[in-house]
Amino acid sequence: MKKLFLLSSVSAMLFSCGTSQNQTATKNTKNATVTTYANSITSAELKEALYTYASDEFEGRNTGAPGQKKAVEYLKNHYVSLGIPSALPNNNYFQEVPLQTLKTPSIDLLVNGKSFTNIEDYVSVISSPDGTFDAKEIIYVGYGIDDEKFSSYANIDVKGKVVLFKAGEPKNSDGNYTVSGTNETSKWSNPRQEFVAKREVAEKKGAKAILFYNADTYNYVAKRFGGSHGRMSLVEDPKDLYYFLINTELAKTIHSTIATSDKTEPLNSTIEFNYQNASNTFTSENVVAIIKGSEKPEEYIVVSAHLDHEGIKEGEIYNGADDDGSGTVAMLEIAEAFQEAAKNGQGPKRSIVFLHVTGEEKGLLGSRYYTDVSPIFPLANTVADLNIDMIGRTDPKREKTNRNYLYLIGSDKLSTELHNISEEMNNKYCNIDLDYTFNADNDPNRFYYRSDHYNFAKNNIPVIFYFNGTHADYHKPSDTPDKIQYDLLENRTRLIFYTAWELANRENRITVDKAN
Ligand SMILES: [Zn+2]
8 A cells, every 4th residue: 555655656756747745735825826726636635535436335336226325425425525516406416317227018019910029029129108009001211311412201201100121321333322422331320320310210200110120239139138128228208109129030021122122112011019118217316516617607618427337246346446436536636626726716717517427337328318308507508528437547558658648539529629728738737648549430449439428429519538448357346446556547637637627717618610
């Protein structure tokens, strides 16, 4: 313990993101600068907080579980003790997030008079209302795309109908994709977007039920979840819509030439089904605090990290020290630094929102609730989201090079200015080796879509995702606080603080020059 502490002090001096001197002396300093406050972020405080937050007492912080309730109380108490107010009118710091654990619904389904079996032949992938449904025809809409360049729905009305579409997207005679005009796929066949994009179109066109023939996704979902059994999701009002993934046999029963045809046409196939829902509902909490801006309080910089982790599995506690204890304690230190500045009359000009989200490990649920269902502050006034998810370790791939590195993802995707500010702050104060390996649009890991910032980015809010990469203890019970490199955690946290400070205090709000 002592050795680790000594090591961290020495390393901090080798880096250039400030020093680790005793910081209580900086309070009430008239000549305090941003560096004064950045230096209040110390490896010792990060370590102390993380040894509590990632301790066995919090039982791995599984969404909705008792250990997570302890975790949210801990976060709340931290803000109370710092004197940073709740961002919510109820003043208890908790944004209640209604969740459900889906169980496999009971379904009887007949196509052309033949019975097909739930899970074996199809899976229901959204929570739908109880009821019965029958139709004398099914509308085939090819790839199920509706885009400026190409629409499967051009000459057909699907209101109240059952639609069938398949995976993929059309190509031109030159071999390029029709939508992109290049050899790049679009959201219409990107595996992480297709599923929702095609559903949204059919829903907007008024379809009553959707049959999606996508053999790969069907196999994956049926095997992995056995339908939706055990999957956690937001409780949204059940959509007046049914959405089934179907296997090849069922697809061919409805439309024998589905593999080769993408022509939109009504089919003489009949369908009838009875659907009985099943789910358990409960609530979890996002923890949200705010330091109000002194000049532009209606403009918001969000700093986010997920508060949940995997919980206890087969008797083993998944402490999640790096994932995402590291991001969580980084946020607490950043909040403390801003609050010290505010007490000295140097509070941020724009508001800083500290958003600890739940349900990340279950599918970015808490952040999606915040952005899609109940934004506490208008998204249009949200300047940026700085999301921190795993910043306390070293990627084994990076061990042989400069360990003082950090992966940044998303910084240039919506706002060139954000990227430039981030680089500038790093060059001026921190000298971290910023690594953009995972920022590539074709990154096979698709990390850009895999943490909470994505829910902001999809709303054209500029984001930076701070990440150290995965390692042998990723999502294992061995992700424990003794393995965190606190000198790195300190330096990285300070960089995020400097960037947030600049975004909050610069004259003009950053511009979004690359909106989707
Ligand atoms: Zn995480």
